[in-house]
Amino acid sequence: MPLPKVEHTDVTDVPSMKYVHRNFMTGVTIVTTMVEGTPRGLAVNAFSCLSLDPPLIMVCVQRTSSTFQSLFQTNSIGVSILAANQTDIVRRFASKSNEKFAGDFWSIGENGAPLIDGASATIEAEIQERLQASTHTVFIARVTRTGHTDNDPIVYSVGRLFDSSGLKPIE
Amino acid sequence: MNRSLKDRLVSALHAAWERGETDEFEALVNPSYQRSSGDQDRFDLEQWRFVITSTRASFSDLRLTIEDVIAEDDKVAVRWSSVATHRGSYMDVPATGRVVAVEGATFFVFRDGLLVEERGTWMPTQLLGALGIVFLRGA
Numbered sequence: 001m002p003l004p005k006v007e008h009t010d011v012t013d014v015p016s017m018k019y020v021h022r023n024f025m026t027g028v029t030i031v032t033t034m035v036e037g038t039p040r041g042l043a044v045n046a047f048s049c050l051s052l053d054p055p056l057i058m059v060c061v062q063r064t065s066s067t068f069q070s071l072f073q074t075n076s077i078g079v080s081i082l083a084a085n086q087t088d089i090v091r092r093f094a095s096k097s098n099e100k101f102a103g104d105f106w107s108i109g110e111n112g113a114p115l116i117d118g119a120s121a122t123i124e125a126e127i128q129e130r131l132q133a134s135t136h137t138v139f140i141a142r143v144t145r146t147g148h149t150d151n152d153p154i155v156y157s158v159g160r161l162f163d164s165s166g167l168k169p170i171e
Numbered sequence: 172m173n174r175s176l177k178d179r180l181v182s183a184l185h186a187a188w189e190r191g192e193t194d195e196f197e198a199l200v201n202p203s204y205q206r207s208s209g210d211q212d213r214f215d216l217e218q219w220r221f222v223i224t225s226t227r228a229s230f231s232d233l234r235l236t237i238e239d240v241i242a243e244d245d246k247v248a249v250r251w252s253s254v255a256t257h258r259g260s261y262m263d264v265p266a267t268g269r270v271v272a273v274e275g276a277t278f279f280v281f282r283d284g285l286l287v288e289e290r291g292t293w294m295p296t297q298l299l300g301a302l303g304i305v306f307l308r309g310a
Contacts, residue, residue, distance in 0.1 A: 069265040072264065
């Protein structure tokens with residue numbers, strides 16, 4: 001059976017970009033810092049492993065985020081890759097709430113940044129570079145410590161959250 | 172170049188950049204004054220005042236050191252360095268609280284005893300580069 005042809009367009013407006021990028025599934029991370037004893041954090045799906053050796057990661061954060069400024073006040077960050085049973089944490093950290101850290105669901109990592117308990121994996125890292133890219137800043141950080149559980153990660157696609165434990169292998 | 176003019180220029184640079192006092196500098200300037208620096212467009216005295224105000228709002232403890240001053244005919248070449256703490260937002264980059272040091276050279280051109288042109292080698296992005304912040308030009 002012939003493969004369907006991809007329809008191409010020169011339109012690069014916001015709805016078109018959203019429509020294209022929703023085809024790329026991601027997990028959900030909570031990126032955190034601790035500034036003068038106050039925990040700060042936000043939900044980020046623009047997270048990626050940059051290289052394994054050296055161990056570098058990158059996260060991309062919009063300037064309008066309430067956590068944005070704190071990512072310039074300290075280099076130490078935490079990245080928690082959320083598990084499928086943590087949808088409440090996603091919603092909490094996707095908001096502008098001042099009470100994001102209220103409750104007993106997080107711990108402090110060795111580098112001082114908060115880490116979400118029960119996450120599929122956690123990363124402690126030190127920011128090395130901040131790349132200013134228009135409305136966003138790309139933070140490149142070197143991993144200093146990691147942790148993981150057996151909890152399957154959450155999957156984000158087209159504005160919805162999915163449980164990765166039921167994924168069907170195709171190869 | 173008379174010696175007092177050179178000394179007045181150095182004094183005016185300290186007053187403007189370290190204390191935000193622009194009167195001394197403005198007394199040296201011809202109405203046609205223009206400044207260019209690095210890859211920035213040329214700008215006039217009013218825009219220069221804005222640069223002083225906005226830079227000092229971000230780096231309020233700025234200290235300027237004049238390393239060399241060479242005057243010849245109607246030109247003065249100044250090699251300078253400065254140290255400051257990044258205390259306020261600068262070029263949309265939030266305060267990092269870090270101390271940054273930058274250096275550069277600026278050439279001043281006088282005509283009939285008044286400053287008509289200032290041309291610097293320094294670019295604002297260099298300052299942020301010293302803080303580990305890189306501007307992606309394509310973005």
